[in-house]
Amino acid sequence: MNEQQNRPRAGELPEYVTQDAVVVVPGIMGSTLYDTTSHKEVWGIGGISWLLKAWTTPSGLKPLAMTEDELEGKTGRIAATGLLRHSAWTPYLAGSEPYTDLVDTIRTSVADDAAILEFAYDWRLPVATNGRLLADAARRHLTDWRGHAAHDEARRHRTDQREGRLVFVAHSMGGLVTRAALDPGYDGDLQADTRGVVTLGTPFQGSVKAAVILATGRGAPVRLPHRKLRAICATMPGLHDLLPQYRSLRAGDDVRHLTPSDVESIGGSAELARRAARFHYGQQHIALPGHRSVIGVNQPTWQNLTITAGTVEAHLDGARQNSDGTFIRDRHDRVRYFRVHGDGTVYKESAVLTDIVTHLPLQHGDVAKARTALDTVTEILRGDINPGPPQGEAGCxxxxxxxxxxxxxxxxxxxxxxxxxxxxxxxxxxxxxxxxxxxxxxxxxxxxxxxxxxxxxxxxxxxxxxxxxxxxxxxxxxxxxxxxxxxxxx
Structure with a gap:
C-alpha cells in the first residue's frame, strides 16, 4: 500500500475517516523489551543473526527470566520500548510478524498519526498488571486526542459529529490485556468511552500450546531453543495466563479442567496457575463494547492434552459439549472428539467471545498481518462489519x-x-x-x-x-x- 497516496490530507478528509482514537495492543512476544540495568535490548531487536544466537546459545535470552523481585511485583527492570518491527521467531509459537503493516493500515482510516497509540508492554508480567497500565494509557490517549485539532476536523465531516471514542485493535494476548483494561472496577468510564474492540486470534479460553511449552524438556531430550523457552516461561505469569481455561485434560473417559497440581507436575508454577484461574474467572463478567473477533481457521491446532508422568501429549481434536453442558458421546457412551482446527496456536472456539466473528484461513502469527485480516480491520474502523468467508470453505x-x-x-x-x-x-x-x-x-x-x-x-x-x-x-x-x-x- 502506498501510504502517501492512500493517506487523507488535511482539509480533504473523506467521510470514511474516523474521529476515534485507536489503540494497538500486540500479543505475547510482540513488544520490544529493554533491560534498564544492563542498558541492553533483550527482545525484538532487528537482525536474524541475533535471533539465531539468542535461541541456539545457552546464555541467550537469560535476561527474560523472571527475577524474585519481579515475581513479588517489583517491576521496572524490563521496559517495553515499542511494537515488534522485525520478524521474530519463538519455538512452538513459530513466527511473530511485525506490526508495521497493521499500524500503516490503521493510518489510512484516521485523521492524524496522533490518533494512534501503539501500546507496548512487558508480556512476561500478569495480564492483569498490563491491563491496568493499558487502561491508564488509553485514558491519557483519548484525552490528548480529543484536544487535538485534527480531532475537531475529523468530527466536522462525519455524519455523526460525536466526540471521538476509543477503538482497541488487539492481537493474541493483547485481547486479554484489553479486556482486563475495560474492567469497570478500575476505570468505570472506559467502557462507555470505547466504541469497539477488534481482537485478532485472542485465546479467551487459553491455548494448549502454553501447557506444551511448560512441559518441554521434561523426560526426553529436546532441541535447545524449545528447552530455553520452557526455562524462561516456567515462572512467567504471562504464559500461565494463556493456559487452557476450558475442559482440556483427558483423564480416562472424561475431560476435565487443568488444576494447579497438573500445571506443577509438568514444570509450571501451581501458584501462578491458581492466580491465572482466579483472574479468568473474574473476567467473565467484563463486556467488550462493539466486539468483533477475527479468528484463524482451517489450521491443524491442538485442542486437548493428556498428562502422563509429567509428560504432555497434545491432541489435534477435542471434546465438545451438548447444550446442557454434558459431553457429546458415541453409541458406546464414550466421549467423542472432533477436529475443530483454528490458527495453529488458538483453536477456533477458544477465540470466540461473541457471535460477531470473521473467519479467515490464517496462521496465528499472520492474523494481524495478512491482507485479508487488515481489510477486515479497515472496514470495522470505518464503521462496517465484515462477516468474512464462510467457515471451513476457504484457504487450506x-x-x-x-x-x-x-x-x-x-x-x-x-x-x-x-x-x-x-x-x-x-x-x-x-x-x-x-x-x-x-x-x-x-x-x-x-x-x-x-x-x-x-x-x-x-x-x-x-x-x-x-x-x-x-x-x-x-x-x-x-x-x-x-x-x-x-x-x-x-
Missing amino acids: GLTAPDLVEAGRPWKLRLTGIDSLASLTCRLTDLAHPDRPVPLTPVWEDGVATAPATAPAPGLYRIEVRTQDGFDITQLVMAAEPGQEVAEAED
Missing part, C-alpha cells in the same frame, strides 16, 4: 516444523486441498526477501506435501497461495546442523 491448512536444520530436507503438509492446480508454494530467506524459492507440491499418501530445504541458517517464511486466492504463511527457523540439546538444564 498448513503444517510445518518450526525449527529445521540448514541443508537437511523437510516437508510441509497442506490440508483441505482437493487439487494441486493453481496452488503455489515458496520459501523465502528473510535475509534475501527478493529471492523466493518455489516449492513443488505433490500428493503423498493422499496428502498434499511440498519438500523443502533451507540452504543456510536463518529465518525463512513459508508462503502458500490457494486456488481461491488466500495466502497462508508461517515462519521457520533454520539452525546449524547438530544443534541438539544436552541433558542438563541451562
